[in-house]
Amino acid sequence: MVGVALPTPVFNESDAASAELVKREFNRVTAENETKWKGVHAGQGFDFSKADQFVEFGERNDMEVHGHTLVWHTDQPRWLFKGEGDKPATREELLDRLKLHIDKVAGRYKGRIAYWDVVNEALEDDGSMRKTEWYTIIGEDYIEQAFTMAAAAAPDAKLVYNDYNLEIPAKRDAAVAIVERLKSKKVRIDAVGIQGHYRTTGDPTIQQVEDAIVAFKDAGMEVLISELDVDPLPFAWDKVGADVNFSVEMKAELDPYTQSFPAEAEEAQAQRYADLFRVFVKHSDAVVAVTFWGVSDGASWLNTWPVRGRTNYPLLFDRQLKPKKAWHAVMAVAAEG
Numbered sequence: 030m031v032g033v034a035l036p037t038p039v040f041n042e043s044d045a046a047s048a049e050l051v052k053r054e055f056n057r058v059t060a061e062n063e064t065k066w067k068g069v070h071a072g073q074g075f076d077f078s079k080a081d082q083f084v085e086f087g088e089r090n091d092m093e094v095h096g097h098t099l100v101w102h103t104d105q106p107r108w109l110f111k112g113e114g115d116k117p118a119t120r121e122e123l124l125d126r127l128k129l130h131i132d133k134v135a136g137r138y139k140g141r142i143a144y145w146d147v148v149n150e151a152l153e154d155d156g157s158m159r160k161t162e163w164y165t166i167i168g169e170d171y172i173e174q175a176f177t178m179a180a181a182a183a184p185d186a187k188l189v190y191n192d193y194n195l196e197i198p199a200k201r202d203a204a205v206a207i208v209e210r211l212k213s214k215k216v217r218i219d220a221v222g223i224q225g226h227y228r229t230t231g232d233p234t235i236q237q238v239e240d241a242i243v244a245f246k247d248a249g250m251e252v253l254i255s256e257l258d259v260d261p262l263p264f265a266w267d268k269v270g271a272d273v274n275f276s277v278e279m280k281a282e283l284d285p286y287t288q289s290f291p292a293e294a295e296e297a298q299a300q301r302y303a304d305l306f307r308v309f310v311k312h313s314d315a316v317v318a319v320t321f322w323g324v325s326d327g328a329s330w331l332n333t334w335p336v337r338g339r340t341n342y343p344l345l346f347d348r349q350l351k352p353k354k355a356w357h358a359v360m361a362v363a364a365e366g
């Protein structure tokens with residue numbers, strides 16, 4: 030399955046050209062934002078108008094629908110972690126809110142959303158637990174609590190742990206440990222999502238990508254490449270990954286291709302995509318889906334993160350929605366089988 034993350038104008042078809050491209054090129058969809066906490070909550074209540082439109086777009090076009098995400102460390106309403114007065118929420122309060130959220134959201138799309146990212150980005154790059162409010166208020170068992178609630182609310186959905194930098198051995202091993210812990214407690218987990226926010230050069234190596242796929246496969250998991258893009262711009266910082274909490278000041282040297290994408294850079298990116306897809310195809314018994322994080326270069330989140338206002342080129346389709354060298358390279362690998 031080859032998927033794509035959609036912003037509202039694509040799934041409500043006001044951006045008709047992008048919607049047509051999606052119908053032609055992809056067979057699974059993720060909502061870029063509208064199934065997150067911020068996407069479905071209105072005040073303390075719920076507003077499913079956009080999430081409904083998203084799911085209906087997928088169904089109308091016979092696509093596999095991917096839910097993203099039931100628990101994350103960001104893009105949540107402010108009241109979520111607040112208790113009475115100035116106090117933080119208690120463990121019981123937060124578990125109740127989580128259960129209500131999962132019952133309402135995963136329950137609403139029961140039998141319609143095929144995969145749910147139950148927990149997104151619970152780990153630091155060194156393999157320790159990210160000290161989110163979920164972790165500090167509920168405790169380490171918030172992960173198994175969330176998976177248990179999701180299994181009850183959406184018994185037919187495949188349940189996913191999703192993260193970036195899973196190619197770093199310490200982080201990969203910590204994710205395997207999460208899988209093993211859930212399995213030992215008889216809590217269902219079906220898949221791991223490797224986000225795949227890569228760059229044309231630098232880490233991870235293709236070998237590290239393959240090692241991560243194999244590690245999750247050996248742990249009995251399906252593997253999704255869940256948010257693929259290949260960023261060709263100069264490194265804005267010395268980190269790899271996709272930590273949305275970071276940002277970097279704009280400098281001209283970080284934004285070299287404001288007018289056009291040079292042929293050599295496009296070729297290098299196409300090679301990187303081909304190398305990645307060779308590994309995905311090699312492990313197609315485990316890698317059940319690859320989803321791109323955006324339809325076309327102009328719509329990519331990498332135009333605003335980690336540096337606001339750059340002109341980026343990370344996807345298979347350019348700003349005119351034309352296939353790039355990377356598209357041809359991926360299709361060639363697919364044809365090799």
Ligand code: XIL
Pocket residue numbers: 061062149224256271273330
């Ligand atoms: C990003 C969206 O693309 C942006 O529109 C939004 O402002 C922030 O989130 N990892 C994830 C995704 O799991 O949800 C993030 O999506 C990108 C990094």
